[in-house]
Amino acid sequence: MSKFKHFLGIDVSKEYFDAVVIVDGNKEKSFHCQFDNDSKGIKSLCKWLKEQGSTYKNTLVCLEHTGMYGRLIIRNLISFKFDIWVEMSLKIIRSIGVQRGKNDKLDAERIAYYALKNVNEAIIHKAPRMEIDKIRNLLSLREKLITTKATLVRNANEFKQFDVAATKLFEKLHKNTIKGLQKDLKNIEIQLDNLIKEDQNLSKIYNQSTSVPGIGRITSLFLICYTNEFTMYSTPRQLACYAGVVPFEYTSGKSIRVRPKVHYLANKKLKKQLHMCALSAIRSDPELKHYFSRKVEEGKSKMLVINNVRNKLVHRVCACVRGNKIFEKRQVA
Template identity: 45%
Template sequence: MNRKNFSCFIGIDISKSNFYVAIIKDEGTASYVFENSKKGTNAFIRLLRNQRIDLEYTLMCMEHTGVYGRLIIAKLAEKQANFCVEMPVQIAKSIGVQRGKNDKVDAIRIAQYASKNYREMQLFVPIPQILEKVKILLKVRRKLVNTRADVNKYPNELELFSPELGKLAKNNHKRINRSLDAEIKRVEAEIQKLVLSDDRLNKTIGLVTSVIGIGKITALHFTIFTNFFTRYDNPKQLACYCGVVPFEFTSGSSIFRKSRIHPMANRTLKKHLHMSALAAINHDPDIKAYFERKVEEGKNKMLIINNVRNKLVHRVCAVVKRQEPYVKNVA
């Protein structure tokens, strides 16, 4: 973030029905509460105007709360305000030991966090509307796929212990499966229509899917979570975000554990990368040869698969940076 001379820091704690605001200025701290609605966000902007708070020299900070923060984020983006959306755990770990909590206190703590750490924080950049639409459809698709898996779980298990009853259950699930399959295909067709309607998105998906093992759904998740691959400085950062980079855990001479992947990662990207790695091992001759060689050396298979996931991340970053599709090595 540019080191502006911010004269005011505002912390916003958002819940489903309300959002609390804490304003830190030279003369002290003031707290307010507003309804989490268009009326409430407009009242908040009027308060700032009435108190002569210059948005250019004000930094606002809030926690990432998903859909609950959409109204206030949209309003602040409209007003071209300086604001950051931070992960709750980032704020909680940075302020040390705290006793007790409520929404008013949390808003003050968020404002204090912003005043101390603004030099390291990144201003919020909203993703384009086309990505917002695709993101919603991907969530709908995921729910349909999970529902289909749950529906089929019971008859499959029943068939193991009672083939006759399992067959009866499967026959009665066929209509549900056909309906779910049709809905999944309909959503996928709508996603494809959106992709084809945007030249930048269509080109990006084409580049990412040129990497062997990366499918269209995985490519879409990459594009959405990275905002067209702009939310990282290098492939190592993106690999860390995807949860495929192991970290050392040692201290002195008494604590020495195996390097492990940190649990704070994007689980959705990690899951899709795992499936992509398995596909690459089956269909990419170079990666297949690498996998077999490491297995012969006695390496753990999950460790090798994680290395393949890391390779895929680097390949994706390379094709996006060069704006050229991946070309398979030919002997």
């Protein structure tokens, strides 16, 4: 029996958010209001909920993944002891069926109804620690700086073929910019190192995950952030599915026989990192190098085998973290 009597759906945008609360589990008995997406707006939301008889004890709050726009709402509502369910927007859309029309109020109402209908499957959001938020923000900034630097260098290299004089001018003008970007990137690396060293749990998980051949510091930090210190997934397969490295069967009757393939819904950043880790592991780990060579000789496609290695790396990291141990290399016969 669920403890929740009321279901609050929130549709978030940059400047404001729409809230619809379904009272006493009755879809026909719902109330809507719009609030500013700031601390004052969230306090007004709590006051409005109280007027509807909705409190943190009897209300399930549901909202979609909206990145930075929803962080303030989640952080504040958790501080007010509300139970929050942060769900994929695609799951909400597909569960409701065919819908016509769209606006913010309607979206909030659909989210509230989704929470009511699937309350027994609710996964209560556990807010990451402040250190994890800092690492996530630093990684995001690092990625933007690397992209900016690569764009400047690429543009200069493209001009070399057509206009040498323009290339020299470009290199002269953005020389200091690139140096500044490199300096900022080094400072970010220092900040990340300090955060890991100063936190005992982070340091432990980081050392365990990077002990797996092929797993580097950035991939380890991505895994820590996306799994909230390996607390969000109960099995390695769940994490591997999230990373998009688990192949699924596609068959129907006698006519449709498609070879197993990974699903397109995945964390693309993490998948990209694991791909590079797999290539590194195949070169540096004798066991995986032997596995790769053997499977290719058997006629398996290289991409299929690389994906299998990505899957193995996820399972190895999870085994080390869950077992609280450092990875031990095995001798290849």
